[in-house]
Amino acid sequence: MRVKTQRSVSDIHRKDRTIWLAVPINKISNSFADAVADIPSGASIMIGGFGGAGGQPTRLMMALRELGVGDLTIIGNVAGISKTTGYGWPDHLYPIDQGMFFESGQATKIICSFPVPGTTNPLSEIEKAWREGNAQVDIVPQGTLIERIRAAGAGIPAFYTPTGVGTPVAEGKEHREFNGRTYLLEQALTADFALIRAQKADARGNLQYIGTSRAFNPAMATAAKVTIVEVDEIVEIGGIDPERVGTLSTYVNRIVQREAGDPLP
Amino acid sequence: MRVKTQRSVSDIHRKDRTIWLAVPINKISNSFADAVADIPSGASIMIGGFGGAGGQPTRLMMALRELGVGDLTIIGNVAGISKTTGYGWPDHLYPIDQGMFFESGQATKIICSFPVPGTTNPLSEIEKAWREGNAQVDIVPQGTLIERIRAAGAGIPAFYTPTGVGTPVAEGKEHREFNGRTYLLEQALTADFALIRAQKADARGNLQYIGTSRAFNPAMATAAKVTIVEVDEIVEIGGIDPERVGTLSTYVNRIVQREAGDPLP
């Protein structure tokens, strides 16, 4: 346990309560391995961030790779292009991306918006797996992808969007006119687990993001059955400005704190 | 002009630009009267906040009342109940609410979620106008109302929601099943103008909100053809933390700053 169990400042005004809020304690996992231990083969897994190091739950991904379960469906955005192109990683670091699950043979499918870079030299792990017939790749326009994820968390089973009309992504989808423009019906996209990344969590599970590390993380937190978050720091309740809470504690099931000074971004 | 026109800190790195960003200057109105002067009779007008003093664009509303145009459609949430019940107003202040446009005869329709209090003694201005046949009142579930407004700003013409199925609000609407549950089709809701309230604007039009004053303001800012914002303070570019921007400057057309020490909340 990395969180201090002393009474928080929020207890000042309580008179008749003897047990300190039980929920936040239960949400904190002791290790990345513990946090992902119950992910079964065949699971669908959202992986947060945008693509690149910032906002990517890199340690959770590495724990999932270590776990070794297979037949996974990965849901991400820009996916698997950092290793070969350096996309979104500082120059001096060796990039880690979702391609690792295709390299290891754990993933059989990815739903994402940007699975391959412009170049094929060298081939990304995802394109390699796809060419060898080992991976299904569903390419979704980014705005549609994030809106489908958001819809799943927001209780919206389906919505209409103008994006993709007249393109291959429209094939097989309902078309409908509103005010003279044609739209596609798109459906909510949920998952068994969301692995996300935030800067800070408080002990209750409220999350604070920084800069462009938000991206897909806040929506994914709302959309999966189980949301697991990797943070740089866990703070006491009250340690996050109520104006800066980017994900409400209600959405968060598990929190793991990185080692201080972890060299990975 | 209340904003200083000296070069902002954002200019430090610029070499070849001689004119300071023109857009923010143009967005600032000198008075509430100026800011609403072009609102015509027959306009549809979103009024931000939740209901109650916090987040309500009270000075813009008073300017619109002063302007005197008629046949208005008002879109709000909790509407017109503060005057008779004190809802959401500090005890010592005389409440101002959207009922003013029905008392003045300017509004002929309201689209909202909560137009009347539990009691009829005394009657609210909206109920009075409705009873006298002078106002159409469209009552929309709050979650559907905000999602319809959000959809208008987000380019979503329509979406399905579970809320309202089996109730009077479902009448005449398309019903559709997804995964065994029945949903209603609801359509985007736009307006000619949005009058909203924020704590701060920077000179470019980025807005910062405080506490529960967000409510309907951020979504309305995206949904109307013209968005006019009442703020307590206009600050230089850089005066709002980039992590705290609640409405992007792109959505904001006009900004008016309240007088320092304005006694109205």
Added chain:
Amino acid sequence: MNVTPAIVGNDPAPRLNRAAIAKRAARDLVDGSTVNLGIGIPALCADFLPNGVELLYHAENGILGFKELSAPGEGDPNLMDAGGKFPKLVPGMAFFDSVESFNLIRGGHIDVTVLGALQVSRNGDLANWMIPKRGIGSIGGAMDLAANAKRVVIAMEHTARGDITKIVNECTFPLTAPGCVDEIITDIAVIKIDRENGRMILRETAPGWSFADVQARTEVTLDTVGEVGLMA
């Protein structure tokens, strides 16, 4: 309109007051739950939580984690709850806009909502937003909450003025949501709704009240499963 008055005699014992109804409703709230309390009796639940239970209160206007209200005259208009009251600023709160607030509700993330009612039917239909003869009403967040919260509890007086039954075979008032209510807690009884079988099961009665006394004030024919307990 077809409101059937129940066949009643004199009350056999005092009915619980509003605070006692709230206290009974509060007893079932589970530590750590995200909870939305409606105005009126439901809002009083917050004053009667059992020892060791802390809830995350959600209000539609965009706040999670509030606790007690500010002293009169000290409220901040920018820190309001959905009832138009002004809670204190406490650590762990979160503020958000109405879009996010209703994502939380519509998305099924509210563990329990406690609401008031005008009528509840045997299959759990809820009517609480409009009295037909008034012709105008207010929905607010009630339809979203009733249709989408994981658990819907009604805390209300058992009958309307004149001993008119509010627990009815079919609602005659406009619905808030069909088939949504899990449990009703009133000033004389606790009734669980078995929605799948369209049954109402009397679980508890107020002190001094018998099954028959409650049944006489309830249009729906009540069932029991095992013993009927005492409200406390």
Added chain:
Amino acid sequence: MNVTPAIVGNDPAPRLNRAAIAKRAARDLVDGSTVNLGIGIPALCADFLPNGVELLYHAENGILGFKELSAPGEGDPNLMDAGGKFPKLVPGMAFFDSVESFNLIRGGHIDVTVLGALQVSRNGDLANWMIPKRGIGSIGGAMDLAANAKRVVIAMEHTARGDITKIVNECTFPLTAPGCVDEIITDIAVIKIDRENGRMILRETAPGWSFADVQARTEVTLDTVGEVGLMA
């Protein structure tokens, strides 16, 4: 696949380089606009804004108001643009999540997007996300931008390797969005698309290039309206 090579001879004069294409595209950008620049030539526009023009740059990953990049080795992974580069923190920026970012795009709030293209058709169809023979491609934000920005400008080389025409009567590559392109700026010409009439109007040519020279490298029969200007 049915890619028609244009009938060409030797180039009459040098083609503009990538920077010069970007500079010409930048000339049309209006002060204060909210702009999204695609990767490649479009991204270079930022380096060539006319005096007095300041743009609000939007990137899909959730940032508005960025300017120049950090020095190599000084980038912060939490302050990235959509091309995976690291801009500096400057006053007036705003950070937001992908939901908000695509509300801005899909909702039609982007004033101009400048994108690259593989093919553009005479009625403004755009293909820029997949080469058919590769069988896999990346859409990213391109479909949302192309379908929904108020104005879509293509900045690209006029022909593909081997002088294959990219400005075609009908796209043979998978579309990004139909009927979306307003203007094409290439290394030899500026072409406006009159979508309503399915016409392409040659507005400017690079120095030393005639109408006939550009036409020879363009599958679509080009129109002119008034004089053809010189790209500068």
